[in-house]
Amino acid sequence: MSELLKISGLHASIDADGTPKEILRGVDLVIPPGEVHAIMGPNGCGKSTLSYVLAGREDYEVTAGSALFKGEDLLAMEPEERAAAGIFLAFQSPVELPGVNNANFLRTAVNAVRRARNAPELDAVGFLKAVRAATKNLSMADDMLKRNVNVGFSGGEKKRNEVLQMTMLQPTLAILDETDSGLDVDALRIVAEGVQNLRSPDFSALVITHHQKLLDYLGPDRVHVMAKGRIIRSGGPELAKQINEEGYAAFLKEAA
Amino acid sequence: MNAIAPITLSLEPFAARLSDVKGEDRKAAAGALARTGLPTPRVEAWHYTNLRALSGRVFADAPVGFDETAAQAALTRILPPDAAIATLPRLVLVNGRFAPTLSSTDLPEGVSCTSFVQSPDFGILASPDREGMVALNTALADDGVQIIVAPGKQAGQLVLVSLALGTDSDVSFHPRHSITLGEGASLSVIEIAASENAGAYLHNPVLTCAIAEKAHLTHVKIQQEAENAVHLATVYADIAVRAAYDSFTLGLGSVMARHEVHATMHGNHAAVHVNGAQLLAASQVGDITSVIAHAAPDCISRQTVRNVLSDHSRAVFQGKVLVERVAQKTDGYQMNQALLLSPSAEINAKPELEIYADDVKCSHGATVGALDDDQLFYLRSRGIPDDQARQMLVEAFLVEAVDLVEDEMLRTVLHQTLATALSQRVGAAEKTA
Numbered sequence: 001m002s003e004l005l006k007i008s009g010l011h012a013s014i015d016a017d018g019t020p021k022e023i024l025r026g027v028d029l030v031i032p033p034g035e036v037h038a039i040m041g042p043n044g045c046g047k048s049t050l051s052y053v054l055a056g057r058e059d060y061e062v063t064a065g066s067a068l069f070k071g072e073d074l075l076a077m078e079p080e081e082r083a084a085a086g087i088f089l090a091f092q093s094p095v096e097l098p099g100v101n102n103a104n105f106l107r108t109a110v111n112a113v114r115r116a117r118n119a120p121e122l123d124a125v126g127f128l129k130a131v132r133a134a135t136k137n138l139s140m141a142d143d144m145l146k147r148n149v150n151v152g153f154s155g156g157e158k159k160r161n162e163v164l165q166m167t168m169l170q171p172t173l174a175i176l177d178e179t180d181s182g183l184d185v186d187a188l189r190i191v192a193e194g195v196q197n198l199r200s201p202d203f204s205a206l207v208i209t210h211h212q213k214l215l216d217y218l219g220p221d222r223v224h225v226m227a228k229g230r231i232i233r234s235g236g237p238e239l240a241k242q243i244n245e246e247g248y249a250a251f252l253k254e255a256a
Numbered sequence: 257m258n259a260i261a262p263i264t265l266s267l268e269p270f271a272a273r274l275s276d277v278k279g280e281d282r283k284a285a286a287g288a289l290a291r292t293g294l295p296t297p298r299v300e301a302w303h304y305t306n307l308r309a310l311s312g313r314v315f316a317d318a319p320v321g322f323d324e325t326a327a328q329a330a331l332t333r334i335l336p337p338d339a340a341i342a343t344l345p346r347l348v349l350v351n352g353r354f355a356p357t358l359s360s361t362d363l364p365e366g367v368s369c370t371s372f373v374q375s376p377d378f379g380i381l382a383s384p385d386r387e388g389m390v391a392l393n394t395a396l397a398d399d400g401v402q403i404i405v406a407p408g409k410q411a412g413q414l415v416l417v418s419l420a421l422g423t424d425s426d427v428s429f430h431p432r433h434s435i436t437l438g439e440g441a442s443l444s445v446i447e448i449a450a451s452e453n454a455g456a457y458l459h460n461p462v463l464t465c466a467i468a469e470k471a472h473l474t475h476v477k478i479q480q481e482a483e484n485a486v487h488l489a490t491v492y493a494d495i496a497v498r499a500a501y502d503s504f505t506l507g508l509g510s511v512m513a514r515h516e517v518h519a520t521m522h523g524n525h526a527a528v529h530v531n532g533a534q535l536l537a538a539s540q541v542g543d544i545t546s547v548i549a550h551a552a553p554d555c556i557s558r559q560t561v562r563n564v565l566s567d568h569s570r571a572v573f574q575g576k577v578l579v580e581r582v583a584q585k586t587d588g589y590q591m592n593q594a595l596l597l598s599p600s601a602e603i604n605a606k607p608e609l610e611i612y613a614d615d616v617k618c619s620h621g622a623t624v625g626a627l628d629d630d631q632l633f634y635l636r637s638r639g640i641p642d643d644q645a646r647q648m649l650v651e652a653f654l655v656e657a658v659d660l661v662e663d664e665m666l667r668t669v670l671h672q673t674l675a676t677a678l679s680q681r682v683g684a685a686e687k688t689a
Contacts, residue, residue, distance in 0.1 A: 055637050058629075083639035095630045099652030099659075105635075108648070113639035148652075165638060 003068070004204050005031040005054075005173055010065035011229075012053050020061065023049045025229035027065070031173065034201040036218050038240060039208045041226035042248050047208045048092060050226075051177045054206075055089035056082050069173070083109075084116030086172030090162040090179045097149035102161070105149050106131060110168050134167045138194050155182040163194040174198070174205045180214040192217035212244040225251050265294040265307055269315045270392065270428070277395050281378050285394035295388040302388075304572040304604040305514055305543045309486060315428035315458055318351035318398065322421050327358055330419055330452035341446070341669050346415040352429025352459070353399040366409030367443070372400035372432050379434045379464040379492075387516070389488050393430040393462040400432035400461075403445070407438030407468070413665065416447045418461065420481065425455030433463040437471035437499075444474035444663050449489075451482035451509070458486045465493040465501060469523065472500045476666045478673055481509040483538070490516045497523030497552075504661045506670055507534035507542045508677050514543040514572075521548075521555040521583075528557045533657045535650075535677055536569035536601075543572035550583035550613075557587075562657040563594040564650050565601035566681075575620070576608040583613045590620035595627065595653050597646075647678050 012024040023046045031037050039047050053060050054067060056079035067074040069085060077085065097105065110130075111121040122130065131145065138160050150158050159179055166174050176195070180188055192214055195205060207218060215223070215237065223239040224231045227248065232255040233239065243251075267274060267289060274286045294310065295302040327350055335342045347369060348358035354371035363369055378394055405411045418431065437443060449459060459481060467473050473493070481487050487510040493501040505515045519528045534542040548557045563571040573592040594603040607620045627649050635645035654674055661667045 055633075057633055078642070079633060079636035080639050080641050080645075083637055089637055091634070095628075095634045097631055097634070097649075097652060099654075099656040100648060105638075105648075108644070109635075109638035109640055112641060112644070116639065169639065 035221040038220040046229040088171035092177040103145040156187040285391040366406040397432035405441040413444040420451040420454040428458035442472040447477040456484040475503040487513040493519040495526040500527040505532040517546040545574040559590040566597040579611040581612040586616040588618040
């Protein structure tokens with residue numbers, strides 16, 4: 001299959017004080033298996049909305065278009081069904097869950113997804129072994145598993161926790177929504193390595209970013225420029241370099 | 257005439273038994289009740305919890321004997337043999353009466369226990385007629401346990417089970433308990449009120465706690481009585497210098513339940529925690545009412561109560577903090593929070609601060625809300641099904657209150673009880689869906 005994800009003419013709006021506000025205005029995008037694609041674009045262009053719509057957030061109404069994931073209608077699935085099917089969204093601002101222990105949360109999620117994928121559930125020992133290996137790779141302190149999910153975590157710790165979840169849930173398509181924002185150089189390297197460790201013919205990623213740095217680590221196969229709710233330009237990694245040097249102005253002018 | 261709310265509630269449900277009480281204290285209590293009747297919503301402290309449910313019924317004395325095998329089976333369910341709690345010494349009451357055959361004989365060193373009938377003592381209550389339900393208890397108290405910890409003894413943990421077993425409807429029992437801690441003593445009591453195959457009964461316990469200087473009483477209560485039972489409990493705690501009353505109540509059962517606490521700090525540097533959680537559904541009413549009195553300087557009180565309400569259930573929180581003129585440097589905190597899972601669920605919250613001292617720190621707050629959509633989406637985006645995600649968030653909300661219990665073992669018991677109750681709720685919801 002040459003299309004893991006195929007988005008065609010996707011329109012979506014959000015309710016703004018009673019009137020629908022259109023944010024996605026005809027997104028077309030294809031991600032083949034095993035590839036890393038980047039989306040860049042000015043603030044407010046709809047990058048995060050696209051990631052939420054793909055993950056199944058109910059605040060957005062899809063008004064036209066389609067999104068097929070492994071040939072299935074992604075938009076008809078519940079968020080948990082999308083996760084089971086292999087979609088993972090690394091949130092830009094992960095929410096805190098007071099009273100929910102991080103290790104219990106992770107094990108519940110892993111086993112929910114394994115059940116849905118007809119894989120045997122992990123027992124406490126098996127889970128601990130897997131999660132210890134993953135935290136070590138991400139240079140995370142063991143006590144982060146004992147704490148409540150994201151509660152009192154620094155920005156960097158939250159992002160690492162997202163990558164930990166991604167590692168444990170073994171998605172086929174990871175959507176990283178500005179996972180690099182607010183990270184220092186060391187944290188950025190660790191997060192990038194976390195993603196690189198997952199690279200395989202069965203793993204694709206859609207990386208939303210403003211920065212060249214993460215893309216230097218990941219070496220994207222394709223770079224897309226998004227503006228005003230549409231992909232206005234697609235190209236190779238050189239596109240990211242061009243944006244880095246010249247900004248978005250030239251692209252926006254061209255698209256207008 | 258039916259349309260007009262009565263000023264008093266008839267004593268008819270208990271009239272025959274009240275006319276027959278013996279002894280000065282009981283007669284005084286019955287006399288006080290005869291004057292006031294049972295509390296009605298006209299009484300401010302009972303504005304939100306209406307005892308009308310008791311009227312039109314006649315409550316008989318609970319039967320004295322019980323089926324030993326059935327009681328053992330019920331205890332095995334309540335205190336599963338493989339759980340740590342089963343290893344603790346236990347005191348068991350069946351239908352309001354102390355059951356020596358079900359209770360431990362080897363209590364920790366320094367702990368003595370007598371049943372109320374052995375040596376009836378109404379304890380530290382100065383005026384038992386002040387509260388209607390306490391007066392009713394005083395008049396009709398059948399039995400109870402009186403626990404005494406000798407000065408300086410660290411007595412560990414003790415389980416107190418009140419089991420309603422195979423009773424008919426319309427019986428009532430009114431156990432009278434007391435806990436006395438000598439100077440520097442400590443004790444953790446986990447009180448479990450449960451039912452097995454019981455009718456629509458009334459359980460009306462009164463517990464008085466006398467906590468001497470530097471003593472520490474932890475009191476955890478789990479109320480999981482039958483869905484048609486009425487549970488009306490009152491606790492009095494008197495706390496001396498540098499002593500602590502650390503309490504937590506978990507309300508799960510009964511069609512109507514009230515946990516009323518009167519905690520008074522008489523000595524400097526005393527501490528009181530009156531925390532709790534309620535998980536209510538159907539048409540349950542759960543009421544946590546407290547009067548925390550700072551009657552000495554430099555005392556600390558803490559109160560966190562969390563309610564999760566589904567269906568038509570209703571929670572009541574009345575929390576009064578009284579700071580007397582002498583109680584300078586008081587540090588008081590009160591927070592009441594509710595999660596409403598249904599549009600017809602309701603919370604009545606009434607915080608009250610009454611402060612006569614001028615150098616105090618007292619804060620209080622209340623929140624009411626629904627489950628957080630962002631949190632729910634986060635869990636679901638990780639593959640956790642909607643039902644399970646909701647259950648996790650509800651549990652987390654209540655666990656934050658449970659985690660205020662310092663005793664690790666009691667905390668674990670509360671966690672397990674809560675998890676079991678939540679999974680049963682989900683199971684029941686699936687059946688009706």
